[in-house]
Amino acid sequence: MTVRSRQSRTIVTTLALPPTGLRFENIDKRYGGLFALRRVSLEISPGECVVLAGRNGSGKTTLLRIAARIVSPTAGQLSFPGAAGDSAAGRPGYVAHTTMVYDELTAEENLILFAKLQDVPNPAARAEELLREVNLYERRDSAVRTFSRGMRQRIAIARALIHRPSVLLFDEPATGLDPLGISWLAKTLGEVNRSGCTVVMSLHGESEISALATRAVQLDAGAVIADTKTGASLRSILSFGGA
Amino acid sequence: MTKRILLGAVATALIIAAGYANFYVAPTERTMGVIQRIFYFHAATAWAGEMVFFVCFVANLLYVWKREQKYDWLGVTCAEVGLACITIVLITGPIWAKPVWGIYWTWDARLTSTFVLWLLYVSYLLLRTLIEEPGRRALLSALFGIFAFLDVPLVFFSIRWWRTQHPAPVIMGGQGSGLDPTMKKVFFFNVLVMHIFCLFLIVERYVLEKLRHDVDLLQREAEVQ
Amino acid sequence: MALFSNTATLLNKELRTEFRSRELLTTTSVFILIVLVLFSFATNPGTEEARQFAPGLLWLAILFASSLMFQSCFLREQVNDTLSSLRLAVSDPFAIFLAKLIANTLFLLLTEALMLPFFAIFYNISLWSKLPVLSLVLFLGSIGIAVAGTAISAISAQARMRELLLPLLLLPLLTPVLVVSATVTGSLLDRDPVVQWKGIAFLGVFDLVFLTALWIFGQYLLEE
Numbered sequence: 001m002t003v004r005s006r007q008s009r010t011i012v013t014t015l016a017l018p019p020t021g022l023r024f025e026n027i028d029k030r031y032g033g034l035f036a037l038r039r040v041s042l043e044i045s046p047g048e049c050v051v052l053a054g055r056n057g058s059g060k061t062t063l064l065r066i067a068a069r070i071v072s073p074t075a076g077q078l079s080f081p082g083a084a085g086d087s088a089a090g091r092p093g094y095v096a097h098t099t100m101v102y103d104e105l106t107a108e109e110n111l112i113l114f115a116k117l118q119d120v121p122n123p124a125a126r127a128e129e130l131l132r133e134v135n136l137y138e139r140r141d142s143a144v145r146t147f148s149r150g151m152r153q154r155i156a157i158a159r160a161l162i163h164r165p166s167v168l169l170f171d172e173p174a175t176g177l178d179p180l181g182i183s184w185l186a187k188t189l190g191e192v193n194r195s196g197c198t199v200v201m202s203l204h205g206e207s208e209i210s211a212l213a214t215r216a217v218q219l220d221a222g223a224v225i226a227d228t229k230t231g232a233s234l235r236s237i238l239s240f241g242g243a
Numbered sequence: 244m245t246k247r248i249l250l251g252a253v254a255t256a257l258i259i260a261a262g263y264a265n266f267y268v269a270p271t272e273r274t275m276g277v278i279q280r281i282f283y284f285h286a287a288t289a290w291a292g293e294m295v296f297f298v299c300f301v302a303n304l305l306y307v308w309k310r311e312q313k314y315d316w317l318g319v320t321c322a323e324v325g326l327a328c329i330t331i332v333l334i335t336g337p338i339w340a341k342p343v344w345g346i347y348w349t350w351d352a353r354l355t356s357t358f359v360l361w362l363l364y365v366s367y368l369l370l371r372t373l374i375e376e377p378g379r380r381a382l383l384s385a386l387f388g389i390f391a392f393l394d395v396p397l398v399f400f401s402i403r404w405w406r407t408q409h410p411a412p413v414i415m416g417g418q419g420s421g422l423d424p425t426m427k428k429v430f431f432f433n434v435l436v437m438h439i440f441c442l443f444l445i446v447e448r449y450v451l452e453k454l455r456h457d458v459d460l461l462q463r464e465a466e467v468q
Numbered sequence: 469m470a471l472f473s474n475t476a477t478l479l480n481k482e483l484r485t486e487f488r489s490r491e492l493l494t495t496t497s498v499f500i501l502i503v504l505v506l507f508s509f510a511t512n513p514g515t516e517e518a519r520q521f522a523p524g525l526l527w528l529a530i531l532f533a534s535s536l537m538f539q540s541c542f543l544r545e546q547v548n549d550t551l552s553s554l555r556l557a558v559s560d561p562f563a564i565f566l567a568k569l570i571a572n573t574l575f576l577l578l579t580e581a582l583m584l585p586f587f588a589i590f591y592n593i594s595l596w597s598k599l600p601v602l603s604l605v606l607f608l609g610s611i612g613i614a615v616a617g618t619a620i621s622a623i624s625a626q627a628r629m630r631e632l633l634l635p636l637l638l639l640p641l642l643t644p645v646l647v648v649s650a651t652v653t654g655s656l657l658d659r660d661p662v663v664q665w666k667g668i669a670f671l672g673v674f675d676l677v678f679l680t681a682l683w684i685f686g687q688y689l690l691e692e
Contacts, residue, residue, distance in 0.1 A: 032377035100553035401644035
């Protein structure tokens with residue numbers, strides 16, 4: 001099924017998977033004596049667009065990395081209700097501060113690499129599809145080393161979406177982007193979310209991107225202190241006001 | 244606490260007893276003379292050291308499996324005590340060898356693999372000082388400790404089988420066969436004593452490590468407030 | 469099997485990345501050359517004694533070069549945190565190690581192949597007739613060096629002073645490889661050459677032990 005808007009192509013042409021949620025149960029993450037996360041329990045329903053807000057060091061990045069399964073929690077359970085088994089597509093897509101692709105390889109080579117690793121059928125075709133949708137097709141044969149900040153953001157998103165994940169995790173997406181970049185990102189994330197992908201992103205402050213949120217959660221010192229689901233206001237959370 | 248003091252007292256008493264036995268109970272060796280007496284201490288420490296490193300290996304495995312801090316503490320404790328034993332072996336060896344064989348060192352299997360063992364565990368301790376985060380430090384040093392211990396038999400046999408072109412004077416082991424019965428008793432007494440003394444050292448060092456961790460925790464909590 | 473297809477994909481990436489820049493290969497080859505030349509200044513090549521030392525010096529040069537070569541192995545995955553994206557994407561983390569150690573073995577072998585002619589010339593040793601067995605020794609020795617080197621590279625990449633730490637951790641571990649490879653190579657290049665099959669088998673055992681250890685414990689090396 002292809003979702004097309006009037007003006008441009010959309011980034012998600014098919015969602016092959018059942019919508020998936022996220023469940024954190026009593027997640028602890030300790031580094032030595034320091035608790036990065038303390039008994040965090042959070043239930044995110046399929047299709048939600050959740051913003052994680054909080055000061056630097058509040059645990060947002062750690063929580064996202066645990067959800068991405070790059071970091072293992074010291075205690076507690078993470079699950080993905082609704083996920084289709086342990087298939088590659090059941091893995092979340094994850095975008096962080098770095099591109100997480102190889103500078104020496106071209107945009108196309110990078111995408112094909114990650115497509116092949118995750119058993120995406122027709123890796124070359126899928127890579128081309130994504131390159132067109134993030135407007136990098138003309139630069140597909142350029143090494144990522146030569147890309148600007150905005151382009152790096154786009155290749156990172158393409159990498160995260162290559163396997164059609166049903167959950168997308170985004171750590172501070174707007175960092176370093178100019179207003180045009182932020183608009184494009186907001187549009188893209190909106191499309192991704194509307195097609196059924198659950199989106200969880202960490203943000204600082206209000207923007208076009210925070211306007212997409214269906215829910216916001218505030219973290220402080222590794223614990224959840226406010227949640228729009230339980231009545232807190234989105235605005236106050238985004239300005240770190242707490243409940 | 245009293246158990247520790249008791250252990251310390253017993254260990255110290257035993258070491259003194261062993262020293263006495265080495266000098267006054269064991270008969271003087273025919274060919275080598277008085278210097279041979281260092282053999283009891285030297286070889287017994289070597290055996291104890293190897294045992295301690297084995298415990299270190301087990302602690303490393305247990306840490307990787309269970310991730311409980313106490314295994315990390317046991318690992319670093321045994322590495323340090325073992326290293327102390329090996330250092331003693333490497334020092335007393337040449338002290339014995341020079342008057343007897345005229346040379347300080349020889350590249351026979353036991354000595355060389357002991358020296359490589361020493362290098363490996365020095366590296367283990369060095370690795371620990373270069374990683375700040377306690378969880379990473381514990382895991383990575385445990386993994387290196389496992390690789391190091393697996394390497395030791397390979398080092399020993401590689402040298403024993405391929406470095407025997409120049410027959411080296413056998414510093415230890417050769418004495419074991421045909422030992423005078425009194426000498427044998429003294430030797431095994433030394434082995435027992437060194438094991439108990441190492442146990443004492445391990446207990447004390449372990450307690451120290453735990454204390455260090457507790458202080459660190461308190462400091463961090465104080466900083467947060 | 470997923471492990472093999474992932475390994476193949478990653479191996480392709482490793483080789484492609486290296487052959488595009490060829491930085492590692494050129495610097496390592498030049499380094500071995502420099503070491504061989506320096507050894508010749510320190511000893512006295514051409515004399516009979518130097519010929520006896522030559523095999524040992526060759527392996528020493530290979531060891532030193534490898535401790536440089538493996539520095540970048542996991543460091544290059546830290547630049548853009550590609551290690552995280554790889555861990556996310558592969559089904560078996562051992563594929564990451566397997567691809568890297570195969571690539572490292574190949575790079576080592578290539579460097580050795582480039583260096584052998586120089587070695588033969590400097591020390592006046594004829595290698596042609598012994599090439600098959602010599603290749604086997606170089607192959608098994610290089611695998612051992614690569615397996616240990618890849619594992620240690622993963623460890624040192626997470627510590628401070630990693631450039632100094634890597635040789636410190638790696639070289640003591642590789643003593644068996646040095647001893648056996650040098651001896652076997654020596655008796656192979658002797659006036660009355662002898663093939664020490666026991667030594668060659670020992671190298672195989674070393675490789676197997678460390679490969680198994682890496683297979684069991686590799687995933688923990690990558691944990692966060």
